[in-house]
Amino acid sequence: MDIRYKTYYNQHMSKSLEDTSKFLSYVLRHEPQAIGLTLDSEGWADIAALIEGARQAGTILNRDLIQQVMDTSDKKRFTISEDGLRIRAAQGHSAKTVAITYPEKIPTEFLYHGTAARFLESILKEGLRPGKRHHVHLTQDEQTAVAVGQRYGKPVVLKIEALRMHQQGFKFFLAENGVWLTDWVPPEFLNADLDK
Structure with missing residues (x-):
């Protein structure tokens, strides 16, 4: 060829x-x-x-x-x-007819979420919300979070105290493709890494 x-x-x-x-x-x-x-x-x-x-x-x-x-x-x-x-x-639905039953899992100590710097002020005030999707998407891999954040602008990686959240009654689910899901991440469980 x-x-x-x-x-x-x-x-x-x-x-x-x-x-x-x-x-x-x-x-x-x-x-x-x-x-x-x-x-x-x-x-x-x-x-x-x-x-x-x-x-x-x-x-x-x-x-x-x-x-x-x-x-x-x-x-x-x-x-x-x-x-x-x-x-x-596997996940990411906004269709109202869909309500996938994901297995509930105990998360690792920390999970990550990638976003753009322009959203940071709002997130630190209100926490991470799913928007039109059914869940907030999290990852165990910090580099994946960086790549996701880059899709939206200057990336910021949020470090989530997932295990502490779980210990306080928040539920976590694991999609078939390894994406962690939860309904909401309150601001007190978030730390922003601004050095990406």
């Missing part, structure tokens, strides 16, 4: 997989009705219905492309059911 074509092909495929991942996130987390899709309370959608709804909306989607997105994603945003017939987003 010609090196220029290979470079073009790899960039195009990467863009195609990224676009497909964004499309799947949109319909499986937020707006399934945009393509006539129905999610059950655990967030599952029929893959055949997803492919057909995407086609009617003008988006080309097939099982191979869905599998490529899953295989190449380091974030593991999606899960396919054991029978291979259904798919769901």
Whole structure:
């Protein structure tokens, strides 16, 4: 394969997989009705219905492309059911019909949340709230938090005293892809690392 074509092909495929991942996130987390899709309370959608709804909306989607997105994603945003017939987003839902039952877990001593510096004043005053999502998303990995914060501007990493929160009655859940979830993080459990 010609090196220029290979470079073009790899960039195009990467863009195609990224676009497909964004499309799947949109319909499986937020707006399934945009393509006539129905999610059950655990967030599952029929893959055949997803492919057909995407086609009617003008988006080309097939099982191979869905599998490529899953295989190449380091974030593991999606899960396919054991029978291979259904798919769901691992977390991050705002769709009101979805109420996934995540396993409750005892967190590590500290978890992290990445955000942008422009949101810091509000967060330190009100704590971390889920916004339109169902939960606040946290990670055990500080570098992941930095990467998330960079998506929104100058990154700030918030260090959450998760174990202390848990000991005071706050519940934590662990999504299939390793993202920690909680309903709210009050300001007294937050420390901001401004040196990122």
